[in-house]
Amino acid sequence: MNTQLLSPGTDTYILASDILKSGGLVAFPTETVYGLGSNALDREAVLSIFAAKGRPADNPLIVHIHDRKQLESICEVPERAFPLMDAFWPGPLTILCVRKPAIPDEVTAGLPTVAVRMPSHPVARAMLQACNLPVAAPSANSSGRPSPTTAAHVMEDMNGKIPLIIDGGMCDVGLESTVLDLCHGDPVILRPGGVTREMISSVLKCDVSVAGSVLRPLRENEKALSPGMRYRHYAPKAVVTLVQGPEDHVVPLLRKLCLEQEARGKKACVLCFSEHVEQLSACHPHDIGPSSSPTEIAHRLFDVLRRLDEEGMEMVFSEVVPPEGVGLAVMNRLGRAASFRTIQA
Ligand code: TXA
Ligand code: MG
Numbered sequence: 425m426n427t428q429l430l431s432p433g434t435d436t437y438i439l440a441s442d443i444l445k446s447g448g449l450v451a452f453p454t455e456t457v458y459g460l461g462s463n464a465l466d467r468e469a470v471l472s473i474f475a476a477k478g479r480p481a482d483n484p485l486i487v488h489i490h491d492r493k494q495l496e497s498i499c500e501v502p503e504r505a506f507p508l509m510d511a512f513w514p515g516p517l518t519i520l521c522v523r524k525p526a527i528p529d530e531v532t533a534g535l536p537t538v539a540v541r542m543p544s545h546p547v548a549r550a551m552l553q554a555c556n557l558p559v560a561a562p563s564a565n566s567s568g569r570p571s572p573t574t575a576a577h578v579m580e581d582m583n584g585k586i587p588l589i590i591d592g593g594m595c596d597v598g599l600e601s602t603v604l605d606l607c608h609g610d611p612v613i614l615r616p617g618g619v620t621r622e623m624i625s626s627v628l629k630c631d632v633s634v635a636g637s638v639l640r641p642l643r644e645n646e647k648a649l650s651p652g653m654r655y656r657h658y659a660p661k662a663v664v665t666l667v668q669g670p671e672d673h674v675v676p677l678l679r680k681l682c683l684e685q686e687a688r689g690k691k692a693c694v695l696c697f698s699e700h701v702e703q704l705s706a707c708h709p710h711d712i713g714p715s716s717s718p719t720e721i722a723h724r725l726f727d728v729l730r731r732l733d734e735e736g737m738e739m740v741f742s743e744v745v746p747p748e749g750v751g752l753a754v755m756n757r758l759g760r761a762a763s764f765r766t767i768q769a
Pocket of ligand 2: 563571
């Protein structure tokens with residue numbers, strides 16, 4: 425199949441809408457990461473998403489809408505979701521709702537809930553408006569690779585497998601949406617993202633918990649609240665190790681660990697804050713952004729992780745951020761890239 429890479433515009437939206445209506449797949453930018461979309465009501469189309477990504481069938485998809493009226497036919501919205509939709513939609517918050525029969529089993533992997541979100545990216549909104557369908561879309565990467573934050577990343581993974589990629593430039597947030605469960609008692613964040621625990625808590629005026637496996641591996645026999653948490657995600661081919669502790673200990677230890685690996689003939693590098701790039705210049709530093717801005721680190725992270733593979737890195741040592749605000753989402757993705765392997769400096 426020939427994969428077209430097109431700029432946004434009326435003709436592109438008409439083409440995207442035609443493809444979606446006839447059961448095809450379209451990759452499109454959102455404010456979080458690029459999505460790989462199909463008509464959420466078309467079982468066969470949904471199945472072809474799983475095939476293109478190599479995604480396990482038991483990992484459910486998020487349904488994207490542009491208008492709250494679309495919810496009516498696809499789900500029942502829990503009461504507490506409304507103030508959150510008022511505050512954060514359109515935007516990077518996904519809310520679990522009770523699924524209605526219009527949504528095929530393939531979308532929800534048989535679960536009684538369906539995850540819905542209204543993206544804010546103007547290109548995503550225009551495409552959703554043009555087709556006027558609920559669009560099921562996981563991130564547009566091959567399963568197991570970091571999510572794509574540029575059209576070039578999507579091309580790396582999907583070239584030849586889908587008819588159309590809409591190029592909307594680099595995604596703003598850079599990490600996937602926050603996934604929030606309001607259907608099973610107290611609110612629980614299943615996956616942290618751009619809408620933080622603190623932001624949700626201030627709207628709901630109550631404590632919001634975070635699934636335990638966000639910052640550690642799933643324990644044996646532990647049930648994944650969100651099936652996606654079971655899978656090795658965001659992982660480059662290299663062995664990644666996180667190094668935490670006081671700054672004046674972390675930087676020298678990063679250098680020592682990296683140079684030791686190089687002495688053993690391994691291709692090694694460090695992921696470090698902008699302010700440490702110079703001190704670590706002997707260690708192929710990859711600048712993840714200033715330590716003062718977890719938002720900037722989120723924006724860059726997946727691009728940096730993808731480059732490690734291109735460069736053939738084997739051993740990678742990374743700085744960490746405090747797991748607060750957007751830092752929680754950053755540490756969830758970095759932690760999983762490292763299989764939560766951590767050294768204390
Ligand atoms: O920002 C995003 O959310 C992007 C863009 C394209 O919107 N999409 C995305 O989709 O990241 P995906 O499929 O890569 O991640 C969806 C996550 C998975 O961890 C999945 O297990 C979880 O949401 N999920 C979906 N439906 C669920 C449900 N009914 N119950 C629990 N978890 C669910
Ligand atoms: Mg994904």
